[in-house]
Amino acid sequence: MIPFKTIIHALLLTFGALFAPPAAAQDSPGPLRIEITEGVIEPLPFALPRFIAGSGSADDAAADITRVIAADLTGTGLFRELPRDAHISSVTSFDSPVQWQDWQAINAQALITGSVTMEGGQLVVRFRLFDVFSEEPLGSGMQFVGPPDSWRRMAHRVADNVYQRITGESGYFDSRVAFVTLEGPKNARLRRLSIMDYDGANLQNLTDSRSLVLAPRFSPDGDSILYTSYETGIPRVYIMDLASVRARPLEDDALTMTFSPRFSPDGRSVIFSAERGGNTDIYVLNLQTGERRRLTDAPSIETAPSFSPDGSQIVFESDRSGTQQLYIMPAGGGEARRISRNDGRYGTPVWSPRGDMIAFTNQQDGRFHIGVMRIDGSEERLLTSSFLDEGPTWAPNGRVIMFTRETAGADGAPAIYSVDISGRNLQRVSTPGMASDPAWSPLLR
Amino acid sequence: MRRALYASAGIHGAILLWAVVGGSLLSDREEPEFEVTGVTLISPQEFEAMFDVPSPAPAVVDQPAQPTPQQETEAPDRPEDEEAPPQVTPPEPVTPPPQENQPDVAALMPPPETEVQDDMAALPSLPAEDPDAAPSDTPAPSEAPRVAPTPAPAPPPDVDTAPEVSPRPEPSEAEAPEPEAPPTAPEEASTEIVTEAETPAASLAPTSSFRPPARPVRSVAEAPEPDPAPEVADRDPLEDAIDAAVAEAVTDAPDPAPAAPAGPPLSTAQVEGLRFAVRECWNVGSLSSEALRTTVTVSVNLGRDGRPENGSIRMIGFEGGSEAAALRAFDAARRAVIRCGVSGYDLPDESYEHWRELEITFNPEQMRLR
Numbered sequence: 123m124i125p126f127k128t129i130i131h132a133l134l135l136t137f138g139a140l141f142a143p144p145a146a147a148q149d150s151p152g153p154l155r156i157e158i159t160e161g162v163i164e165p166l167p168f169a170l171p172r173f174i175a176g177s178g179s180a181d182d183a184a185a186d187i188t189r190v191i192a193a194d195l196t197g198t199g200l201f202r203e204l205p206r207d208a209h210i211s212s213v214t215s216f217d218s219p220v221q222w223q224d225w226q227a228i229n230a231q232a233l234i235t236g237s238v239t240m241e242g243g244q245l246v247v248r249f250r251l252f253d254v255f256s257e258e259p260l261g262s263g264m265q266f267v268g269p270p271d272s273w274r275r276m277a278h279r280v281a282d283n284v285y286q287r288i289t290g291e292s293g294y295f296d297s298r299v300a301f302v303t304l305e306g307p308k309n310a311r312l313r314r315l316s317i318m319d320y321d322g323a324n325l326q327n328l329t330d331s332r333s334l335v336l337a338p339r340f341s342p343d344g345d346s347i348l349y350t351s352y353e354t355g356i357p358r359v360y361i362m363d364l365a366s367v368r369a370r371p372l373e374d375d376a377l378t379m380t381f382s383p384r385f386s387p388d389g390r391s392v393i394f395s396a397e398r399g400g401n402t403d404i405y406v407l408n409l410q411t412g413e414r415r416r417l418t419d420a421p422s423i424e425t426a427p428s429f430s431p432d433g434s435q436i437v438f439e440s441d442r443s444g445t446q447q448l449y450i451m452p453a454g455g456g457e458a459r460r461i462s463r464n465d466g467r468y469g470t471p472v473w474s475p476r477g478d479m480i481a482f483t484n485q486q487d488g489r490f491h492i493g494v495m496r497i498d499g500s501e502e503r504l505l506t507s508s509f510l511d512e513g514p515t516w517a518p519n520g521r522v523i524m525f526t527r528e529t530a531g532a533d534g535a536p537a538i539y540s541v542d543i544s545g546r547n548l549q550r551v552s553t554p555g556m557a558s559d560p561a562w563s564p565l566l567r
Numbered sequence: 568m569r570r571a572l573y574a575s576a577g578i579h580g581a582i583l584l585w586a587v588v589g590g591s592l593l594s595d596r597e598e599p600e601f602e603v604t605g606v607t608l609i610s611p612q613e614f615e616a617m618f619d620v621p622s623p624a625p626a627v628v629d630q631p632a633q634p635t636p637q638q639e640t641e642a643p644d645r646p647e648d649e650e651a652p653p654q655v656t657p658p659e660p661v662t663p664p665p666q667e668n669q670p671d672v673a674a675l676m677p678p679p680e681t682e683v684q685d686d687m688a689a690l691p692s693l694p695a696e697d698p699d700a701a702p703s704d705t706p707a708p709s710e711a712p713r714v715a716p717t718p719a720p721a722p723p724p725d726v727d728t729a730p731e732v733s734p735r736p737e738p739s740e741a742e743a744p745e746p747e748a749p750p751t752a753p754e755e756a757s758t759e760i761v762t763e764a765e766t767p768a769a770s771l772a773p774t775s776s777f778r779p780p781a782r783p784v785r786s787v788a789e790a791p792e793p794d795p796a797p798e799v800a801d802r803d804p805l806e807d808a809i810d811a812a813v814a815e816a817v818t819d820a821p822d823p824a825p826a827a828p829a830g831p832p833l834s835t836a837q838v839e840g841l842r843f844a845v846r847e848c849w850n851v852g853s854l855s856s857e858a859l860r861t862t863v864t865v866s867v868n869l870g871r872d873g874r875p876e877n878g879s880i881r882m883i884g885f886e887g888g889s890e891a892a893a894l895r896a897f898d899a900a901r902r903a904v905i906r907c908g909v910s911g912y913d914l915p916d917e918s919y920e921h922w923r924e925l926e927i928t929f930n931p932e933q934m935r936l937r
Contacts, residue, residue: 161849
């Protein structure tokens with residue numbers, strides 16, 4: 123029920139606005155000053171003419187690179203490619219002048235031009251980015267040189283640069299995702315550790331399917347991964363060198379269940395959960411010295427730890443209050459403060475690479491959500507909702523989150539999805555079959 | 568009386584109608600979207616069979632509930648949480664994997680590295696399309712004057728050079744033979760009126776009529792040639808006092824501002840129209856979250872046709888974010904100003920002096936919350 127005072131107030135305002143004499147908006151000399159507080163949120167339309175091939179041998183690469191750049195940018199949900207048949211101008215040379223009016227006429231706000239040539243057995247990719255309506259280049263031109271089979275990486279790097287110049291934050295296209303591929307019926311699933319480009323290309327399986335594997339996690343340099351395997355019958359943390367695809371147990375203690383590992387930001391230690399005497403606590407292992415140190419000492423279950431990017435704090439989940447909630451404690455252990463305050467149960471917290479947000483899994487009213495909150499627990503937002511959403515992982519730039527979504531029913535199957543931290547642009551990540559447990563790598567070097 | 572009665576009845580009726588149906592109409596409460604999911608009841612045995620986790624041993628029933636690591640690490644309160652932790656038991660026999668389930672590679676080749684050249688110095692710069700346009704290789708915005716390009720008229724020297732504060736003229740002293748300044752104001756006013764009547768509409772605006780005339784200060788009295796106007800002597804003392812008071816009030820007003828622009832000022836509706844036109848093109852969809860926390864103020868000069876002069880657009884201030892974020896926010900603001908002004912903003916020509924220079928503050932706070 124609207125209070126009567128509110129009604130009277132609204133009426134007075136309405137009558138006042140209707141019958142008040144038109145006020146002069148600019149009584150004082152000087153510039154006319156206005157403030158805009160509302161705009162539109164739409165993908166930025168860009169034009170991407172096919173990159174110019176410097177020779178016949180580069181023709182296919184030019185087409186492929188152009189296609190991957192367009193897919194990278196449009197896949198973010200922040201950009202929209204204008205169809206090529208709508209282009210008025212055709213770019214015939216990388217150095218030809220830009221016909222601004224032609225691109226403005228089709229409302230292209232950004233223009234990407236480029237060329238692909240073969241020089242000395244190396245692929246050379248050049249590109250330029252223009253702000254069409256300002257009729258100015260956005261940054262300087264750039265070129266990449268690499269072996270011909272690296273064309274996809276070079277395309278990702280072009281897209282990363284375009285993304286960064288327009289949005290102001292680094293891109294995430296030149297990265298990979300480790301995950302678990304699944305095969306077989308629901309009661310006899312075979313799981314393998316796999317790795318692919320962020321967009322699903324270049325898929326490779328890292329393990330066989332004899333052992334149950336879970337939850338891979340990249341090292342800060344992207345050269346190795348941690349994961350949990352049931353190879354010995356109990357869950358144990360393994361570390362795999364990606365160059366040699368060789369794995370070894372993180373510790374020699376074969377009788378202790380260890381799981382939920384993550385690297386520290388400097389890569390010198392690993393934090394994980396271990397079960398001893400019926401209690402689960404968080405430990406940190408120095409990879410150089412092998413020293414293992416216990417960080418929590420409570421009768422409750424503490425697990426899913428994740429370092430802050432500066433390595434000074436750890437966020438983890440605990441049921442010490444009776445339900446699973448999120449807590450933050452100093453990296454060396456000590457008093458923890460609870461940061462999750464709303465309804466439901468919280469788990470699998472992951473600190474954003476930017477350090478300002480924490481992604482988590484939330485369960486309430488029988489549904490699962492992926493959400494984000496500030497590190498003090500404020501500004502919590504649930505980004506997704508489904509029968510089962512879990513296990514978020516951040517893109518290298520902290521803008522996008524991947525997670526596992528499983529459908530309900532006997533035929534339910536897990537798949538990997540991504541969502542922008544604004545909650546927009548939810549989409550399924552391309553994988554050849556069932557997939558779960560994504561872990562996003564840092565940007566490749 | 569009846570009109571008041573009718574008006575009262577009408578307003579009350581509107582209030583009641585709004586109170587009854589307005590709440591539901593105005594309510595912007597959006598119901599969350601529901602996703603209907605079929606639920607199937609299954610037995611615990613069936614549920615366990617869905618997951619290939621080693622079966623729990625009954626001996627640990629009396630122990631506190633422990634996480635099943637497979638699920639604890641991935642989601643809170645999965646149904647498996649209620650189970651006892653898996654024991655150190657041999658894993659269930661796994662069906663021998665088919666040949667294709669072997670790892671793909673014995674050694675994972677790292678992605679090929681690429682060499683990056685940022686400067687592109689070897690590439691020729693694009694020629695400018697318009698030979699008359701300024702060179703495009705100087706992206707730095709030109710330094711535009713921060714103040715109005717037309718210099719403000721210098722204040723009357725007698726105001727600035729008054730050596731000391733003059734006494735407030737008293738009506739009773741009007742009879743004094745000393746000359747007074749008020750004659751100046753009526754003369755100017757009279758001149759303005761005549762000019763207005765004889766000049767076209769463009770000069771109708773009082774350009775400098777509010778400029779304070781000479782104050783009845785002693786300096787005037789000490790002028791070498793006191794030339795009292797003859798009509799002053801016949802003025803009413805009360806009229807003189809009013810003139811003096813008006814002159815004093817105008818003199819006390821902030822004076823250093825330049826003269827008011829010519830032409831009628833923009834109405835609120837016209838300003839709102841301009842605001843609406845710009846915001847239609849202000850697209851923040853591709854901005855970073857930091858840029859969405861950055862408010863930028865942009866200065867732009869408009870031509871008489873309402874089109875923005877692209878070279879004049881510059882950022883004159885920002886707050887809330889880093890400089891890099893401000894630059895990206897400025898890019899979006901500049902695109903908005905140019906795009907929606909490509910056909911010229913709909914602004915009255917007679918008020919051109921009022922909107923020739925424009926300062927727009929782009930505050931994305933509300934956009935960030937969407």
